Amino acid sequence: MRVTVDQDVCCGSGMCVLTAPDIFTQRDTDGIVELRTDTVPPSHEDQVREAALLCPSGAITTH
Numbered sequence: 574m575r576v577t578v579d580q581d582v583c584c585g586s587g588m589c590v591l592t593a594p595d596i597f598t599q600r601d602t603d604g605i606v607e608l609r610t611d612t613v614p615p616s617h618e619d620q621v622r623e624a625a626l627l628c629p630s631g632a633i634t635t636h
């Protein structure tokens with residue numbers, strides 16, 4: 574599975590980092606989401622789907 578994030582709509586809530594810390598991180602300067610990887614291993618797919626559901630900005634898309 575692949576994942577993309579829209580940094581223009583991210584509000585920096587950090588829910589994704591709490592849910593899937595191996596995949597998401599936050600920029601030091603302003604807390605906006607960054608990807609550690611855009612290729613999600615099968616072991617982390619459920620975490621990433623949950624992060625997409627929990628994101629208050631709808632900034633996370635899975636493919």
Ligand code: SF4
Nearest residue numbers: 583584586587589628
């Ligand atoms: S959960 Fe959504 S809004 Fe919050 S930091 Fe992650 S991508 Fe940004």
